[in-house]
Amino acid sequence: MVPLSHLRQLLVAVFLLFSTFGFYADIMAGGRLSYPVLFANGVISGAISMIWIFALARLPLIGLAIPIAISALNPLLTMGTDRLLERAFHLAPVDPVAGIRVAASATMIALAISYVFFVSFIRRQGRESFKLRNELELAHGIQKTLVPPVSLHTARFEVYGISCPSEKVGGDLVDALCLSNGDAVAYLADIAGHGLQAGILMGMLKTAVRTALLDAGERDASQTLPVLLERINDVLPVVKEAHMYATFTGLRLGVDGGVYYALAASPPLLHWHTKESTLSHLEEEQFPLGLLPVSGFAGQKLETAPGDLLVVATDGILEVCDKSEQEFGLERLKAIIEADAKAPLAELAKKILTAANGFGKQADDQTILLVRCL
Known part of the structure; x- marks a missing residue:
């Protein structure tokens, strides 16, 4: 819904522009309308045009029935107003020559003033558009700086991650x-919303996660991710808007090959089992981070073998829609993984993103995290 404050100049401009319809009708009729009736007709024409703008900008589609009905009744409304004024004030027709001159002058004045308001409205919208473009460029810059492609190699794991921002910027x-004891943590998060707010909160989240993991190498591996989720859930509410939150998928990758995972309202974690050539997916029903003051986040141990592949993709990939509003979905993602599970991680990520973009137009950030067990 367009805020009313953004419509004021446009409403005035449209009112003045369409008020000329009332003046034009008098000119075509010979300029005989009395001046109060003439200007009343102009006001009625302008008011109906304002109702159209208001309905289009602020009412649901069914609300268009209001201006349609008023427009249909316009002749009766105008005729009734004219008769009411003439009877109430005993108005008589004016001299045609003078009447045409007044109607023509009123038309020119209304057009000139409406032009001023239209230009003012366009300038204001231009400034806001320029401001929004600068905000998007800044948000893109933040995302490019804080979310570069991720590539990490340890003795037991290979990690690759990449994020492709949308035009809206999420x-x-x-x-x-890497942790102090040689273990590694890989994670993927998705901030609800778009624009500079989401970009700034994403930067805060990255800082908070890295700070919370400074001493993680000294703690029990099984508690790393639950403790991390607890801490993030505690600190996020004070640095965000009430409606914002973060989904999160985290993996602790041990030097001994052990894997622990934790999910917070995120898409499923896909696990390719190389020995069986099968694909499974893991889901965990937990609240998103920063939305509610909850506790008791859980993490699980994941049994893996050399050659196994772990894949996490955000909603920006899974929820891409084609022209028939059908989503890309989990099954299409699984099919790509099954066909190219042994491909280099960067190549596999590229194939997934290419498939998603070929399926439908990108509407949200598209981010993917791949982990291969060595």
């Missing part, structure tokens, strides 16, 4: 880092 985040 808050997707993919990251991987």
Whole structure:
């Protein structure tokens, strides 16, 4: 819904422009209408045009029935107003020559003033559009700086992650880092919303995660991710708008080959089992981060073998829609993984993103995290 404050200049401009219809009708009729009736007709024409703009900008589609009905009744409304004024004030027709001159002058004045308001409205919208473009460029810059392609190699794992921002700019985040004991943590997060707000919160989230993991190498591996989710859920509410939150998928990758995972309202974690050549997916029903003051986040151990592949993709990939509004979905993602599970991680990520973009137009950030067990 367009805010009313954004429509004021446009409403005035449209009112003045379409008020000329009332003046034009008098000119075509010979300029005989009394001046109060003439200007009343102009007001009625302008008011109906304002109702159309208001309905189009602020009412649901069914609300268009209002201006349609009023427009249909316009002749009766105008005729009734004219008769009411003439009877109430005993108005008589004016001299045709003078009447035409007044109607023509009123038309020119209304057009000139409406032009001023239209230009003012366009200038204001231009400034806001320029401001929005700068905001998007800044958000893109933040995302490019804070979410570069991720590539990490350890003795037991290979990690690759990449995020492709949409035009709107969201808050997707993919990251991987080594802990003090040689273990690694890889994670993917998705901030709800778009624009600079989501980009800034994404930067805060990355800083918070890396800070919370500074001493993770000294703690029990099984508790790393649950403790991380608890901490993030505690700190996010004070640095965000009430409606914003983050989904999160985290993996702790041990030097011994052990894997722990935790999910917070995120899409399923896909697990390719290389020995069996099968694909399974893991889901965990937990609240998103920063939305509610909950506790008790859980993490699980994941049994893996050399050659296994772990894949996480954000909604920006899974929810891409084609022309018939059918989603790309989990099954299409699984099919790509099954066909190219042994491909280099960067190549596999590219194939997934290419398939998603070929399926439908990108509407959200598209981010993917791949982990191969060595």
